[in-house]
Amino acid sequence: MKLKFISEETLMDLRTNYSTYKDYYYTKDNFWFDNYFSEPGRVIESKIEFDMPELNYHEDYSVSDRENVKKIYDAFKHLNLSQATQERLWSGLAHTQFRDFSYYRLKNELENKNDTRINTGMFFKNSKKRSLFVHVLARLWWVGYMTYDETNEKNPYWLTEFFCEKDFSARSVVFFASNFTSNRNITKGILKTLLKWQELGIPIKRDHFVQANKYLNVVGGAMILDMLTVEEVEEMVDSYLKKYYGMRMEAIGQI
Amino acid sequence: MKISKSYPYPVLYVNNDDYVSSTFYTEFDVQDSFGEVKIQVQFSLDNTEISRLIEEDIAVYLVHIECGQTSFRHAYKSNQKVFEITIPTENLRGKINIHTYIIANKRIENYTNDNLNDWFKDIPITYEKGNILAIGDAIETTMYEDNLEMLNLPSIVKISKSLKNEFMEVDIQSDIITISLPKYEYNQYATNAKSRLKNTILSNVITPSLVYVFSKIHENTEDLQEYTWYQVLEKIFDENNYRLEDVGSDSLSALKAAQLVLRKPLKTSFEEIEKI
Numbered sequence: 001m002k003l004k005f006i007s008e009e010t011l012m013d014l015r016t017n018y019s020t021y022k023d024y025y026y027t028k029d030n031f032w033f034d035n036y037f038s039e040p041g042r043v044i045e046s047k048i049e050f051d052m053p054e055l056n057y058h059e060d061y062s063v064s065d066r067e068n069v070k071k072i073y074d075a076f077k078h079l080n081l082s083q084a085t086q087e088r089l090w091s092g093l094a095h096t097q098f099r100d101f102s103y104y105r106l107k108n109e110l111e112n113k114n115d116t117r118i119n120t121g122m123f124f125k126n127s128k129k130r131s132l133f134v135h136v137l138a139r140l141w142w143v144g145y146m147t148y149d150e151t152n153e154k155n156p157y158w159l160t161e162f163f164c165e166k167d168f169s170a171r172s173v174v175f176f177a178s179n180f181t182s183n184r185n186i187t188k189g190i191l192k193t194l195l196k197w198q199e200l201g202i203p204i205k206r207d208h209f210v211q212a213n214k215y216l217n218v219v220g221g222a223m224i225l226d227m228l229t230v231e232e233v234e235e236m237v238d239s240y241l242k243k244y245y246g247m248r249m250e251a252i253g254q255i
Numbered sequence: 256m257k258i259s260k261s262y263p264y265p266v267l268y269v270n271n272d273d274y275v276s277s278t279f280y281t282e283f284d285v286q287d288s289f290g291e292v293k294i295q296v297q298f299s300l301d302n303t304e305i306s307r308l309i310e311e312d313i314a315v316y317l318v319h320i321e322c323g324q325t326s327f328r329h330a331y332k333s334n335q336k337v338f339e340i341t342i343p344t345e346n347l348r349g350k351i352n353i354h355t356y357i358i359a360n361k362r363i364e365n366y367t368n369d370n371l372n373d374w375f376k377d378i379p380i381t382y383e384k385g386n387i388l389a390i391g392d393a394i395e396t397t398m399y400e401d402n403l404e405m406l407n408l409p410s411i412v413k414i415s416k417s418l419k420n421e422f423m424e425v426d427i428q429s430d431i432i433t434i435s436l437p438k439y440e441y442n443q444y445a446t447n448a449k450s451r452l453k454n455t456i457l458s459n460v461i462t463p464s465l466v467y468v469f470s471k472i473h474e475n476t477e478d479l480q481e482y483t484w485y486q487v488l489e490k491i492f493d494e495n496n497y498r499l500e501d502v503g504s505d506s507l508s509a510l511k512a513a514q515l516v517l518r519k520p521l522k523t524s525f526e527e528i529e530k531i
Contacts (some may be wrong), residue, residue: 013416016415017435019419082348085324126478129326179328223383224317225385226319
């Protein structure tokens with residue numbers, strides 16, 4: 001099927017008049033939404049083809065988020081970066097072709113009338129980069145894009161699966177808020193280290209991500225991190241975290 | 256990427272005096288055509304020892320390109336003084352920062368250089384791979400999605416109808432500044448927008464909105480810079496020999512800035528009224 005955008009005017013109307021329309025969101029009023037989007041000029045059909053993915057609606061978001069990152073990224077892998085940063089595209093999809101998913105992922109927020117989260121979930125209400133990792137659909141694509149490892153032919157999503165295991169919402173924002181995680185070599189290097197730690201039986205918490213980022217932030221002041229290979233980043237982060245968490249080398253000598 | 260001012264090792268940089276009688280600078284040529292951005296970089300280096308390190312592949316020239324919006328971030332290495340980088344335009348959007356360096360391609364121990372400032376004489380110097388030997392020029396450029404559309408003020412301001420609000424509101428957290436008017440006001444605006452008082456009506460709405468925008472410009476500036484309206488305003492100010500970042504200072508108040516951008520809207524309004 002063809003991917004649908006919404007027009008700039010429609011986007012502005014939805015954003016501006018959210019307080020007028022919010023009851024339709026709370027009550028999941030498909031009749032109203034269908035009617036609204038059927039007006040001429042509201043929805044624009046693009047030339048971009050895609051196969052509608054069957055998203056996962058598991059009651060536990062930590063299960064569904066992980067699966068849905070893969071499904072959304074698989075379905076929209078052919079979007080280019082400039083397209084994938086557009087609010088009209090993601091907000092459009094969240095309101096039209098993926099509206100059921102938006103209802104599902106914002107279930108509690110809709111029930112509790114949490115307008116702030118409904119807004120950041122359906123629109124780009126934070127800074128440009130942050131919005132990409134906060135919007136209910138955009139963040140699935142972007143986490144997929146950032147963690148996809150084409151060098152692993154058997155399972156290019158092995159780092160994605162690790163990243164999405166738990167704490168998905170917070171991790172996405174915390175981890176990708178740094179500028180250097182835009183470089184996928186750096187992202188992969190950090191994730192590979194943390195995954196290795198987890199395989200050794202160390203439970204990975206948010207602090208591990210924060211510390212790895214903090215360290216690279218400091219080092220990044222004196223060197224160009226972007227010229228490092230994945231392996232070099234891995235080695236640096238690994239030895240720093242060992243020091244930081246005060247582990248004796250023997251204890252993890254197996255590495 | 257923010258450039259640090261101090262490093263734990265000597266760096267050849269125009270803004271410090273770690274070296275004497277040495278220079279490193281870069282010239283750029285950026286062309287956007289047929290879906291590709293071509294960045295040609297030409298390095299000029301005057302320092303014998305660093306030149307030798309580059310010839311021996313121990314150090315390299317490096318161009319760092321970053322686009323915050325699309326999370327594009329790459330470093331390109333070369334040992335040639337002139338080289339060209341081609342990036343598909345679709346990978347870039349909004350502001351792009353290009354920095355140039357000479358960096359250690361491998362660990363360099365017991366580094367010496369005849370042109371080092373005396374300060375560094377007799378101090379053992381080691382560069383790790385990725386450490387910076389020299390910092391060249393940097394530029395910032397902006398990629399517009401559609402050049403025809405994005406270059407004037409009306410295209411970055413949209414006026415929309417608010418079904419609930421009683422007061423005019425302005426939303427700046429988006430590529431386009433959206434001014435929402437209460438229902439009655441919007442309808443009046445829409446009906447009379449082409450009347451003999453069109454400029455009066457327009458400035459009635461846009462002037463206070465722009466004053467509001469300019470009053471917010473120093474809050475989270477980094478985030479706002481990503482938006483098209485900010486980039487367009489920045490360009491308008493540049494072209495008129497003002498600086499957007501000066502708005503709000505004593506020399507350029509938000510009120511004056513709004514009137515500058517709108518080319519004396521009060522005068523235009525009274526001229527219109529006079530003719531009635």
